[in-house]
Amino acid sequence: MVAFCLRHVMFVVLLSAACGVYVSHSDERGMFMWDEAEYASIGRSVTRGEGFAISGRPNSLRPPVVPLAGAAMMTLTGSTADATLRIAVVGFALLALVALYAAVCRAADRQTARLAVVLLGVCPSFLILTSTFLSEVPYIAFFTPAVLCFHVGLYDDRRFFYVAWVCVALALLTRYTGVLFAPTALLLTAIAYANGGRQNIRSWAFFVAPFVGLLVLVPWLSRQQLTFGDALVGFKAASGQLGAYLPHVRMPWYFYPQILPRMLTGPVVALGVAGMLWGLRSRNRLATTCTIVVLGQMLWFSFYRFKEPRLVASVMPFAACLAALGMTRALPMLWSRLGAWWVVWPAVMAIAVASLLSTTPRIENAAANGYPSFLEAMDDVRERSTPEQVVIGASEPQIHWYADREVRGFGTEEELPHQLAEADWVVFVNFEPGQPRYVAGLANRIRRHHEARTFGNPKKRRGPRTMVAPADLLRAVLLAEP
Numbered sequence: 445m446v447a448f449c450l451r452h453v454m455f456v457v458l459l460s461a462a463c464g465v466y467v468s469h470s471d472e473r474g475m476f477m478w479d480e481a482e483y484a485s486i487g488r489s490v491t492r493g494e495g496f497a498i499s500g501r502p503n504s505l506r507p508p509v510v511p512l513a514g515a516a517m518m519t520l521t522g523s524t525a526d527a528t529l530r531i532a533v534v535g536f537a538l539l540a541l542v543a544l545y546a547a548v549c550r551a552a553d554r555q556t557a558r559l560a561v562v563l564l565g566v567c568p569s570f571l572i573l574t575s576t577f578l579s580e581v582p583y584i585a586f587f588t589p590a591v592l593c594f595h596v597g598l599y600d601d602r603r604f605f606y607v608a609w610v611c612v613a614l615a616l617l618t619r620y621t622g623v624l625f626a627p628t629a630l631l632l633t634a635i636a637y638a639n640g641g642r643q644n645i646r647s648w649a650f651f652v653a654p655f656v657g658l659l660v661l662v663p664w665l666s667r668q669q670l671t672f673g674d675a676l677v678g679f680k681a682a683s684g685q686l687g688a689y690l691p692h693v694r695m696p697w698y699f700y701p702q703i704l705p706r707m708l709t710g711p712v713v714a715l716g717v718a719g720m721l722w723g724l725r726s727r728n729r730l731a732t733t734c735t736i737v738v739l740g741q742m743l744w745f746s747f748y749r750f751k752e753p754r755l756v757a758s759v760m761p762f763a764a765c766l767a768a769l770g771m772t773r774a775l776p777m778l779w780s781r782l783g784a785w786w787v788v789w790p791a792v793m794a795i796a797v798a799s800l801l802s803t804t805p806r807i808e809n810a811a812a813n814g815y816p817s818f819l820e821a822m823d824d825v826r827e828r829s830t831p832e833q834v835v836i837g838a839s840e841p842q843i844h845w846y847a848d849r850e851v852r853g854f855g856t857e858e859e860l861p862h863q864l865a866e867a868d869w870v871v872f873v874n875f876e877p878g879q880p881r882y883v884a885g886l887a888n889r890i891r892r893h894h895e896a897r898t899f900g901n902p903k904k905r906r907g908p909r910t911m912v913a914p915a916d917l918l919r920a921v922l923l924a925e926p
Contacts, residue, residue: 455545455558459538462565466534469575469807471527474815480577481841482506484529487514498841499850504677508664509618510579529577537574540585541565544761547592551730559768559792566796567760568803569707569753575807579619580757586615588761590625595733598636602649609657617664620682624744631736686748690877699751700742707753708760711795712767719770731769734762813875814908817900821871821910822846824897829869836863836915837871838879857882864919872911887911890921
C-alpha cells in the first residue's frame with residue numbers, strides 16, 4: 445500500500461488541489477436553474493419517502509443517479525442548502541479524474557495520465573460544470589471509463605469489458621445520451637478487429653459483459669414500466685427534447701468547433717490536434733479511440749439546430765488525453781532533450797493558472813436567471829401560504845424547490861380559469877422562456893393591486909422580476925371582464 449501511494453503521490457496531490465478548487469466554487473450562482481431545481485426536488489422527495497417525484501407527480505424524464513446523489517447528501521448532512529447538493533457533483537468530478545488517470549495509466553503511462561488529469565481538471569467548462577448541480581460531470585465520470593475500459597478490453601485485458609458495460613449502465617442512469625456508446629463501441633470494435641484484436645472480440649467476456657450492464661439497468665427500467673407502462677419512456681422523452689427546445693433558435697453547424705477553445709483553452713486544443721495527428725500517423729490505439737469519441741460526439745450533436753456547450757461536455761476527458769499525448773508523444777524533441785520537468789510541467793502549470801484566472805471570475809459573477817428577486821418572492825410565498833396550498837407558475841421546479849409548495853404549470857388561456865379554481869397562488873416571472881405569452885398581459889393587469897407583490901427593480905426593463913399574487917385576485921379580474 446505504501447509503495448502504491450509513493451508511485452501515485454503526485455496524482456494524489458493533484459487530486460487534493462482539484463478538490464479544494466471545486467469545493468470553493470460550490471456556493472456560487474445564487475440559486476439553482478431549472479434543471480438543477482428538478483434534480484434537487486426529486487432528491488428531496490426521495491428523502492421524504494414521497495417517491496421519485498416533483499410536487500407529488502412521478503417523474504419519467506430524469507434518470508436517477510443525480511437525484512439520488514442529492515438525496516444522499518441531504519440525508520448525510522441534514523441540509524438542503526444548494527451548496528450541499530453541489531458537493532455531490534464535486535465528488536463525481538474527482539471520480540472522473542480518478543477514472544481518467546487509472547485508464548490512461550493502463551493504456552499509456554503514468555506521465556501521460558497525470559498530464560491528462562491536469563488538463564481536464566482545469567478545462568474552463570469542466571470547472572464551470574463542477575459548480576452546478578447538473579448531470580454533465582457525473583456523466584463524464586461514467587462515460588469516460590466506459591469507453592477507455594472498453595478500449596483496454598479490446599487490446600489488453602478482456603475482463604475490462606465487464607467494467608466498461610457497468611459504467612455504460614451507470615452513464616445511462618445519469619444521462620440518456622449514454623446510448624451514443626453503442627455506435628462508438630461498434631466502430632472501435634471494427635477497428636480493433638482489423639488491427640489484431642480478434643482474440644478478445646471472440647472471447648466469452650465480450651458477449652456476456654453487456655448483460656452484466658443490463659442487470660444494473662433492470663431496477664430503473666422496471667420502475668419505469670410499473671409507473672408509466674413503458675420501460676423506455678425516459679429514452680423516448682429525451683430523444684425529442686432537444687429537437688423541440690426553443691424552436692425559433694438555429695445555430696450554425698460549426699458551433700462546436702468554434703467554441704472548443706473557450707471550453708478547453710486554446711493551448712489544450714492545439715496540443716489535442718497535435719496528439720490527434722500523431723495518433724493518426726502512428727496508428728496509436730489510444731489516440732485513435734480518443735479521436736473517434738471527440739469527432740463522433742461533436743458530429744452527432746452538430747446535426748441538431750439547437751446547440752449548447754454542455755451537450756458535448758463528454759469530449760473533454762478525451763480531448764485532454766489527446767493533448768497529453770501531444771505533449772508526451774507528438775513533441776518528442778522537447779520531451780527527450782530538454783526533459784519533462786523543465787519544459788512540459790511548467791507549460792502545463794502555466795495553462796492551469798491561466799485557465800483558473802480566466803474562469804474563476806466567470807463562475808463568481810454567474811447567476812441563474814431570476815436571481816435574487818426570485819428567492820425573495822419564494823420567501824414571500826412561504827410566509828403567506830400554508831404547506832398544503834397550490835401554486836401556479838412557469839418556473840415549476842424552482843418554485844417547488846425554494847417555496848416547498850405543490851406547483852402546477854400554466855395551461856392554455858382557456859384552461860386557466862379552471863386551474864385558478866384549484867390553486868391558491870400565482871407566480872409571474874419575466875425571465876422564463878417557457879412561460880406562455882398571455883401570462884405577461886395578465887401580470888400587467890394586476891401588478892398595481894396591493895395584494896400583488898413584485899420583487900425586483902421595476903425600473904429596469906431587462907432586470908429579473910417576480911410577482912406573487914393570490915389566485916382569487918386573478919380569478920376576480922377574469923370574472924370582471926365583459
